[in-house]
Amino acid sequence: MSERTWRAFARRDGKKGIRNRVLVLYTVKCAEFVAQQIVSRSCHPDVELAGFDGCTDNQYAVNLLISLIRHPNVGAVLAVGLGCEYVQPEWLSAIAEKEGKPAAWMFIQQEGGTAKSVEKGLHWVQKTLEKLRDTPRVPMGFSDLVVGAECGGSDFTSGLAGNVVVGRFFDRLVDAGGTAVFEEIVEAVGLDGLLIGRAAGEQAAREIRFTYDKALEYCRRVRQYSVSPGNFAGGLSTIEEKSMGAVIKSGSRPIQGVIKVSCPPPRPGLWLLDSTPDPYWMQFGITNPNDTEGLMDLISCGAHIVFLVTGRGSVVGSAVSPCIKITGNAETFAKMPEDMDFDASPVLRGACGMDELAGRLADAVADVASGTPSKSEALGHREFFVPYKYQEKQVAFPKACPQ
């Protein structure tokens, strides 16, 4: 698996991208239409929309926008603001410039309204697409790759096949020197001993313990765990059972530590992403409101490619990084052929072994990394979600109380 290489886009910070996107970022909902028009009228698969609804800013949301600007799959950035919001398009544009990426910004109020702003933006995007043809190319392999995984729309096959093949692939990716990120700590209930037993060191163990306790304390307090009537009707009997089916996608390698949203892992290996709010805003909810948020969180941590494991089926894709959708349900794969990328069901039929299946997934990843669009990418799915949230940038250990 470690043999395959492809041509990547070289970034000033030394990172390598598998796409060369032009990101059109709106800084408040009021600017979304203009930004969206610029994207759709450019008629180019590498031009994408993302943004924050605002208008009041929020450090978490701004960090997320910045993480997309710095993402290695992004080659250029156009920030579009209305002109009276908190989030500053000029400062976002300056960050892109510092990264050596072509960048521009505008206020719709200053440009003189919809038509003029769209015209100006479109002109800039077209010029920039030409410029991006000269982006230097470098060889890239699995050791340079960051892959994130989450699951949604799960059924009984997710924990038996879909998540299991991701775990087996993650083991190979980590062994090849690459980086793997998994999330969903609220779906790790009962597994603290298992996760901490896999910590790469003392610091990692402390980070996992704290993050697990934070999530469990929340669930206990509100008497609500991340498991629903549909899960029970489908055969899951407890949150522990659902949790193990989810955690199995992390594979078996040591966990290097816990990272937070918008904070890429400091070194390769397997990492746990904590996307839950930090305590004092905990009453605003702890689980991801939808699958797109989970994918965005992984992308904000530098994932070049994201996996969505879904037994029941899903149609979402993602801006910035291609989404590969995996199902262990043969019926789902047959029913949604233009949306589902990878069929993990042969292992349940006994038609192939897990190692062979993980090898096939590695091939699919290398294909997408080489430029082959994933199913959602080809269909034009480029979902994004940038919410308000409160979260520290490092694991927020409580301060020691004075005696």
Place this chain on the structure above:
Amino acid sequence: MEMTAFQIHPEDNVATALTPLHPGDVMLRGDAKTPSVRAVEEIPLGHKIALRGITQGEKIIKYGVPIGCATGDIPAGSWVHLHVMKSLYDERSSHLDVNTGAPKDTRYE
């Protein structure tokens, strides 16, 4: 149609039904120690079948880890779900409807 179930870990005392199960022989796939188990009742697709007799208070093992404990004696080959097991954490889930998972502790008045 052949009835099959999947055992994800060799130490497990339950397996997951890959087809709807009726009383009769069920072929085991995955990391199973024996080729088959005899189902003694109807078990829906995606639900669990006991691979051996499990006594009250014993842990239910899947993926090689405890996923809850038995609230009554569970005969080999029977359906393992909310009516005979409970979470070690989530106290509410053992009071849900065994077929639909719907809550029975919220009043609709």
